[in-house]
Amino acid sequence: xxxxxxxxxxxxxxxxxxxxxxxxxxxxxxxxxxxxxxxxxxxxxxxxxxxxxxxxxxxxxxxxxxxxxxxxxxxxxxxxxxxxxxxxxxxxxxxxxxxxxxxxxxxxxxxxxxxxxxxxxxxxxxxxxxxxxxxxxxxxxxxxxxxxxxxxxxxxxxxxxxxxxxxxxxxxxxxxxxxxxxxxxxxxxxxxxxx
Amino acid sequence: xxxxxxxxxxxxxxxxxxxxxxxxxxxxxxxxxxxxxxxxxxxxxxxxxxxxxxxxxxxxxxxxxxxxxxxxxxxxxxxxxxxxxxxxxxxxxxxxxxxxxxxxxxxxxxxxxxxxxxxxxxxxxxxxxxxxxxxxxxxxxxxxxxxxxxxxxxxxxxxxxxxxxxxxxxxxxxxxxxxxxxxxxxxxxxxxxxxxxxxxxxxxxxxxxxxxxxxxxxxxxxxxxxxxxxxxxxxxxxxxxxxxxxxxxxxx
Ligand SMILES: [Fe+3]
Numbered sequence: 314x315x316x317x318x319x320x321x322x323x324x325x326x327x328x329x330x331x332x333x334x335x336x337x338x339x340x341x342x343x344x345x346x347x348x349x350x351x352x353x354x355x356x357x358x359x360x361x362x363x364x365x366x367x368x369x370x371x372x373x374x375x376x377x378x379x380x381x382x383x384x385x386x387x388x389x390x391x392x393x394x395x396x397x398x399x400x401x402x403x404x405x406x407x408x409x410x411x412x413x414x415x416x417x418x419x420x421x422x423x424x425x426x427x428x429x430x431x432x433x434x435x436x437x438x439x440x441x442x443x444x445x446x447x448x449x450x451x452x453x454x455x456x457x458x459x460x461x462x463x464x465x466x467x468x469x470x471x472x473x474x475x476x477x478x479x480x481x482x483x484x485x486x487x488x489x490x491x492x493x494x495x496x497x498x499x500x501x502x503x504x505x506x507x508x
Numbered sequence: 509x510x511x512x513x514x515x516x517x518x519x520x521x522x523x524x525x526x527x528x529x530x531x532x533x534x535x536x537x538x539x540x541x542x543x544x545x546x547x548x549x550x551x552x553x554x555x556x557x558x559x560x561x562x563x564x565x566x567x568x569x570x571x572x573x574x575x576x577x578x579x580x581x582x583x584x585x586x587x588x589x590x591x592x593x594x595x596x597x598x599x600x601x602x603x604x605x606x607x608x609x610x611x612x613x614x615x616x617x618x619x620x621x622x623x624x625x626x627x628x629x630x631x632x633x634x635x636x637x638x639x640x641x642x643x644x645x646x647x648x649x650x651x652x653x654x655x656x657x658x659x660x661x662x663x664x665x666x667x668x669x670x671x672x673x674x675x676x677x678x679x680x681x682x683x684x685x686x687x688x689x690x691x692x693x694x695x696x697x698x699x700x701x702x703x704x705x706x707x708x709x710x711x712x713x714x715x716x717x718x719x720x721x722x723x724x725x726x727x728x729x730x731x732x733x734x735x736x737x738x739x740x741x742x743x744x745x746x747x748x749x750x751x752x753x754x755x756x757x758x759x760x
Contacts, residue, residue, distance in 0.1 A: 315606050315743040317534045318720050319712045321694040322543075324679060326627040330617030330643040331681065357548035370687050372563050382571035385613075395568035413563070435564055437690055442545030444536035444711050446692055450558075465558050473553075493549050503555035504564060504688040506745040 320445040325364055327439070332366070332399045333385055339369060339396035339410035341389045346374055349486040350434065350451060350479060351407035354400050357494030361404025364441045367491070369396045369408050369451075371434030376414035410434065412453055431459035431466065433477075438491060438501075447501040451489045454480045469500060476500050512669035514705060517542045521710045528713040536711035543707040544668050565686045570613035570647060580646035582616075582658040590640035592621025592659035594735040597695070597723065600652040603684060604745040608652030615681040616656060618642045623662030623676075632664050657735065663702055675702035675709060682744060689744035696722045697738070 323331075340347040350369065354362040371394050372378050379394040387393070398406040413432045433450040452460055460466050466474055476499045479487035491499050520542040528537075538550035583590055601609040619625050619642060622634035626641045640659060648654050663676050677694040684690065696709065700722075703709055712718040720743075729737020 314604065315602050315741075316716070316720060317604060317745045318691065318693060318742045319534050319536060319717045320691055321536065321679075321711075321721070322708060323681075323692050324694075326619075326625040326630055327617060327679065328629075329625075329627045329641075330679070331615060357552075360548075362549070368690075370563065370568060378563050378566045380566075380569055382569045383573050384568050384570060385574035393568060394563075430561060435687055437687075439692055440549060442543070442547075442549035444538050444540060444543065444546060444550075444708070446690065447538075447551065447555075448688070448690075465556075469556065494552055498551055498553055500553070501551050501555050502558040504558055504560045506688050 322441060322444050323366060323439040323446070325441040327366060328364070328399055332397060335387045336397040337406075337408045338387065339371070339394065339408055340392055342409040344390075346411050347409050347485070348412050349407065349409055349483075350489065351405065351486070352479070352488050352490040353404040354406065354438065354440070354491045355404065355493065359495065361400070362440055362493065363400055363402045363404055365400040365404070365406070365443075366439045367398050367400070367406040367408075368437040368439075369398075369410060369434050370394055370437070371410060372413035374411050374414045376432075415459065429459075429462035429464060431456050431463035433463075436491070438493070440493075443493070447493075448504065449491070449499055449501050450477050451487070452478045453487060454478050465502075473498075473500050512544075514669060514671055517669045517672075517707055518705060521707060525710070525713050531713060533714055534712075534717045536708075537713060540707065540711040543711055546711075560686070560688055564688050567612070567683050567685055567687050567689070569611075570683070571611065572647060575613065575645045575647050579644055580654075580656050582618075582640070582642060582644045582656065584657075585641055586639040588639040590620065590637050590659050592637075592640075592662075594657070595660050596655065596657050596729050596731065596735045596737045597678065597740060598653070598655040598729055598737070599723075599740040599742065601648050601654065601682060601684075601742045601744065602652055603689065604743060608648075608650065609682075609684050609689075609744060610648055610650040610652055612648050612683045612685075613681075614646050614648060614654050616644045616658075616678055618658065618678040619661040619664055621659050621662050623664035625664075634662070634664070660697065660736075663700075668707060673702050673705070675700040675706050680742075682742060684744035691742070691744055693742075694721060695740050698722055698725055
């Protein structure tokens with residue numbers, strides 16, 4: 314078995330290399346099914362992190378992962394499921410995407426997960442000072458019934474569960490702040506790949 | 509400029525390596541105070557083990573509609589030739605089972621030969637090179653192979669401590685066949701005298717894991733009268749798909 318390559322921080326100078334035009338617009342904002350997912354990234358002192366980068370990866374409105382190419386050169390009528398947003402000077406990130414569907418019911422979202430899974434999108438967090446990226450999920454605050462049965466959310470300490478649930482803060486808009494450290498620290502996930 | 513000395517940073521690194529000897533950890537420790545910016549930016553809670561669902565077991569797809577062939581050559585993006593030592597970096601991207609990761613996106617960025625990034629916040633008073641931006645992309649071949657042509661980047665100073673210098677490196681971003689294989693890392697050059705002093709490189713406490721970030725000089729890759737060749741193979745882990753979550757919620 315080949316041995317795994319370690320990660321390293323994205324550093325301070327990714328800003329002219331990784332963000333791309335249309336990166337945050339996973340679904341064109343004028344599309345009727347588009348939703349906004351946004352928030353701020355905060356450090357352990359509660360200060361905004363202006364040099365972070367968030368990636369989003371989510372299934373489509375039917376709960377299926379897209380296999381479309383073209384995340385970098387987007388088709389405004391398409392949906393690839395992948396987006397990238399650098400944080401602004403005030404630590405803010407924002408995406409336009411879709412709320413994933415719940416998929417084929419009874420076998421979980423898509424036959425791989427278990428039943429009861431609530432809709433979510435996956436987030437990856439990169440930053441200067443973060444030596445290896447972090448993965449987490451954004452669930453949706455207007456899905457209380459689905460969230461109550463979600464296998465991951467149910468397992469979390471109730472005090473921390475809310476850190477993965479984006480709150481509705483406007484029409485078709487959800488807010489999820491990401492706290493890297495300290496009070497309200499976001500639950501970050503290990504999928505059995507980290508050592 | 510900080511009064512923190514290299515001696516202090518090196519002692520902190522040595523102490524940490526001592527304590528973690530034999531841990532076999534692959535990835536850097538996020539809580540690694542010799543790299544001062546980590547202090548307020550690492551989670552203090554243990555990561556929560558999660559069972560990957562379908563979305564996490566697949567990956568975004570990229571292709572030749574996203575990336576043009578010439579983007580893999582960082583030396584032809586401007587009217588003239590960039591200054592510095594022309595190099596070829598090639599290798600294969602594999603998953604944890606040794607299968608090639610084909611048709612997938614690689615992104616790179618780097619400083620120029622003088623150690624300066626074409627980034628507005630890089631204040632290092634080394635010259636910008638009008639013929640070098642230092643950003644490239646490619647899509648891996650079906651056998652997981654990639655090949656980039658660029659300039660060997662220079663080492664550069666940073667403000668972690670007094671007289672702090674990063675070893676020469678190229679930043680790389682990889683996508684695997686599953687989103688859980690996502691990897692951002694840095695490739696280094698063999699024999700760099702700054703390795704022992706650099707808290708970012710040394711944040712990987714296992715020496716064998718650290719060594720996997722160093723490319724190998726490969727004379728077969730070098731091209732006569734043109735460029736020196738380096739080989740660097742990369743292994744992305746697969747998701748822990750066979751893992752099942754504990755029944756007892758207290759183990760979360
Ligand atoms: Fe760098």
